């Protein structure tokens with residue numbers, strides 16, 4: 001399959017290296033979305049791990065050439081999100097702020113746990129990432145908050161400072177930056193005399209790459225539509241059953 005990558009940073013480079021090791025024949029990596037126009041032949045699928053500023057050129061190119069998209073970039077605006085959903089009416093797009101299996105499973109767990117605890121427990125999220133990450137909080141933390149807040153009953157509060165008053169009906173979201181941490185997300189349910197903490201730790205960036213490649217395989221027979229890793233996970237469960245002998249790669 002002819003593959004393209006937008007973004008030549010940490011994720012883009014690691015993805016290219018991994019795809020090359022897997023003997024993918026044609027991989028065109030570009031630095032900016034508008035450089036896609038210079039390719040002699042359109043890729044069948046493009047991965048994007050770059051910056052929201054590349055989105056418009058990427059969507060225009062993908063729509064013109066009917067290219068499948070795997071979008072891993074975080075921190076899109078609401079307007080950009082709408083343009084992604086509009087494009088997915090014509091081409092297949094899988095978008096995920098975090099391609100790891102652990103986070104896909106965590107999202108399912110939060111959907112079960114939160115309605116049971118939300119009356120009596122306060123909810124906080126702490127995310128930790130490397131010192132070169134440009135956006136905060138992480139796309140994953142925002143998605144996890146959205147999942148727990150799907151009824152819009154909480155105020156999403158980014159950090160606290162000064163005289164902020166007693167805690168209200170809110171989800172506090174806190175970003176730590178330092179070193180070369182690949183990415184950690186902790187959900188804290190804090191109640192009277194008990195608390196529950198769930199942490200996902202990405203040990204290396206390679207897990208995101210494996211997940212993105214799985215996501216690309218998932219798109220192979222799709223003509224159009226908007227998908228996430230939850231769709232990939234559901235497919236996995238259908239293929240392997242839920243017996244526990246799950247193999248992700």
Ligand SMILES: NC(=O)C1=CN([C@@H]2O[C@H](COP(=O)(O)OP(=O)(O)OC[C@H]3O[C@@H](n4cnc5c(N)ncnc54)[C@H](OP(=O)(O)O)[C@@H]3O)[C@@H](O)[C@H]2O)C=CC1
Pocket residue numbers: 007008009010011012031032049050051053054071072073074075096097098099100132135139208
């Ligand atoms: N979905 C997932 O599982 C994961 C998602 N990510 C996300 O992927 C994205 C890239 O991460 P990472 O590779 O670590 O980041 P890097 O900073 O290493 O790379 C970013 C890339 O985007 C380009 N870029 C930066 N600013 C702009 C701009 N204003 N306009 C156009 N292009 C720009 C950079 O070009 P230049 O070299 O010129 O700066 C570089 O090619 C981030 O949004 C991150 O959150 C990361 C890991 C996992």
Ligand SMILES: O=C(O)C1=N[C@H](C(=O)O)C[C@H](O)C1
Pocket residue numbers: 074097098129133134137138139140141182183184
């Ligand atoms: O920039 C990163 O590194 C990561 N970004 C994603 C995010 O913002 O959630 C996913 C992962 O945690 C690593």
